[in-house]
Amino acid sequence: MRRAIYPGSFDPITNGHLDVIRRAAALFDELVVAVACNDQKCPVLPADQRKELIEDACSELANVSVLIFSGLVVKLAEAQGAVVLIRGLRAVSDFEFEFQMGLMNRRLSPGLETIFLTPQEDYTYLSSRLVKEVSRLGGAIEDFVPAGVAAALKSAYQ
Numbered sequence: 001m002r003r004a005i006y007p008g009s010f011d012p013i014t015n016g017h018l019d020v021i022r023r024a025a026a027l028f029d030e031l032v033v034a035v036a037c038n039d040q041k042c043p044v045l046p047a048d049q050r051k052e053l054i055e056d057a058c059s060e061l062a063n064v065s066v067l068i069f070s071g072l073v074v075k076l077a078e079a080q081g082a083v084v085l086i087r088g089l090r091a092v093s094d095f096e097f098e099f100q101m102g103l104m105n106r107r108l109s110p111g112l113e114t115i116f117l118t119p120q121e122d123y124t125y126l127s128s129r130l131v132k133e134v135s136r137l138g139g140a141i142e143d144f145v146p147a148g149v150a151a152a153l154k155s156a157y158q
């Protein structure tokens with residue numbers, strides 16, 4: 001049984017994240033999507049709402065579960081029995097940070113392998129930050145996020 005873990009802020013989940021989740025869920029027996037509860041990042045949506053939105057978006061993926069965590073990802077991976085850490089790579093701009101983080105995590109937990117997945121091209125320009133900015137300024141974001149997220153952001157910005 002191979003379990004993978006996909007950590008992130010998911011503030012909010014976008015179709016890019018969902019694409020990575022689908023790919024990872026097809027590769028591993030179980031995928032745990034781990035929502036970071038980090039108030040220093042000043043999230044727009046509370047962690048429990050981010051978790052619910054991911055659960056709704058993944059309801060047809062039977063091997064995907066969602067949890068909230070704080071602290072080191074490698075410790076969570078160990079506690080969950082995960083052998084792989086999933087991260088998404090959109091463009092070269094993601095690479096440097098993800099590369100550093102991957103090497104640090106390997107140093108902290110040598111048995112945990114980081115695997116980078118690339119989304120479908122249409123999603124490579126999508127980021128939670130940009131989606132929030134468009135929504136905050138009154139733009140339509142329905143094409144970029146799973147159902148439910150647009151409404152959640154709209155009411156968060158009211």
Ligand code: ADP
Pocket residue numbers: 007008009010011014015016017020086087088089090094118119123124125126127128
């Ligand atoms: P974090 O705060 O950990 O960067 P994010 O929720 O922004 O959390 O992203 C989690 C992971 O998903 C990161 O590896 C990020 O590069 C990846 N990711 C974000 N947006 C996309 C996207 N549109 N396509 C593929 N991967 C993405």
